Amino acid sequence: MAQPLMPKGTAIWLIENTALNFDQIADFCGFHSLEIQALADNESSVSMVGFDPIASSQLTLEEIRRCENDPTARLSLRPIVDADNILGKKKGRYTPVSKRQDRPDAIAWLLKYYPEMSEPQICRLLGTTKPMIRSIKSKTHWNSANIKPHNPVQVGLCTQQELDQVLAEINRKSVEV
Template sequence: MTQPLMPKATAVWLIEKTALTFDQVADFVGMHPLEVQAIADGEVAQGIIGYDPIANSQLTREEIARCEANADARLQISISSIELPKARGKGARYTPVAKRNDRPDGIAWLLRNYPKLPDPAVGKLLGTTKDTIAKVRDRTHWNSSNIKPRDPVILGLCTQQALNAVLLAAGEKPGALPLPAPEDGAE
């Protein structure tokens, strides 16, 4: 159950303004009944001003009256009709300094093994820019002579689940790497 805003101040208001039991108040605000009793006795929350849950659309007068009439009933928080904004994504991931030089290796591995993977998907998966991906592809990266294609999962740049999800979204089969070409003279 979701808790009301400012639970201690809400408990102060409910104790002062209603005839609810300590158990009912404690259950609603997520506190222990002894702590609610201590608030009622004036031992705790002496300077806290009560927070009116009715004025803030967390409770209705009918809900309080229903619970005052029946000591076994529990208060139910009102569901807000206001649409909450969607949570934003995490945004850019922080890559430790020690792993920053590994990112071009991961990009090179993805470009070599999954050439049909779009650049935005690679950028989102590894937390890099289109410019860096293009430089690794064109071999104009400042450190291109030292770039060795290595699996980004092993490098710790992404998880296997995230890589599989990106590959599925791009129409590739996860884990189906192309077989290396046989070397000259090998039978």
């Protein structure tokens, strides 16, 4: 189960501002009920300030009231809703520093074995930019002498499933034309 932001601060706020039992708070925050009891007795958090889960839209007042009325009920975390979730945008692809030097090799491999793959598809698949792809295509990349094509799946820049999806999309478009 997903935990709230700042679980200890959230637990302190729930102890101070609600009538929830220790088991309910412990289950929601991912602690043991004895840890919650220690927080309530000010044994482990002498100067810690509570973190309001209602203000941060992690809980609703109705959810807290429901669980206060039923000691066996468990609090449930509200899903985080932001503009990207609503619009269906994907997060940018993060590539670890240790794999960034492999990206030009993966681009060269895709250009060599799948020349029909468009630049935007390569960008989405590998998390790269169009200028990077163009510099590798035209051999003007600063390290073009050392670029050797390597499969992006084997290098770890994408999964085989992601690559297969892009290839299926290419095949679907070529059949339609």
